[in-house]
Amino acid sequence: MLSHASRIQLAQILQDLGELEKCLEVLREILCEQNRFDPYLLFNYLDKKHKQYIDAQDVARFLADNEKFYDEDMCNLFINQYSGIKNGKSSYLQ
Numbered sequence: 001m002l003s004h005a006s007r008i009q010l011a012q013i014l015q016d017l018g019e020l021e022k023c024l025e026v027l028r029e030i031l032c033e034q035n036r037f038d039p040y041l042l043f044n045y046l047d048k049k050h051k052q053y054i055d056a057q058d059v060a061r062f063l064a065d066n067e068k069f070y071d072e073d074m075c076n077l078f079i080n081q082y083s084g085i086k087n088g089k090s091s092y093l094q
Contacts, residue, residue, distance in 0.1 A: 039092075040092060043092045045062075046058045046059070046062055048061075052091060052092075053089040053090060053091045054079070054089070054090050055076075055079060055088055055089050055090075056072040056073075056075035056076035056078075056079055056088060057072060057075075059075040059078060059079060060072050060075045063075070076088055
């Protein structure tokens with residue numbers, strides 16, 4: 001059984017996560033409203049080796065190019081979150 005302090009911390013983590021998800025969704029909506037934004041062009045930009053999928057290395061490289069540094073394990077979690085297959089790869093059609 002969780003202690004009272006642990007339950008409070010867990011509740012705070014879940015609340016913070018929910019708030020971040022709401023902010024992220026607003027940013028996605030704003031991005032999609034931009035006339036010049038084309039998800040397919042972005043996918044192709046990330047897929048520099050023309051593999052027909054992106055992986056953790058592609059995401060880490062893009063972030064590093066934009067001065068955001070995450071290790072490949074973190075980027076792999078991101079890929080798997082948005083990939084239906086959860087194989088460390090995300091294709092445009094997934």
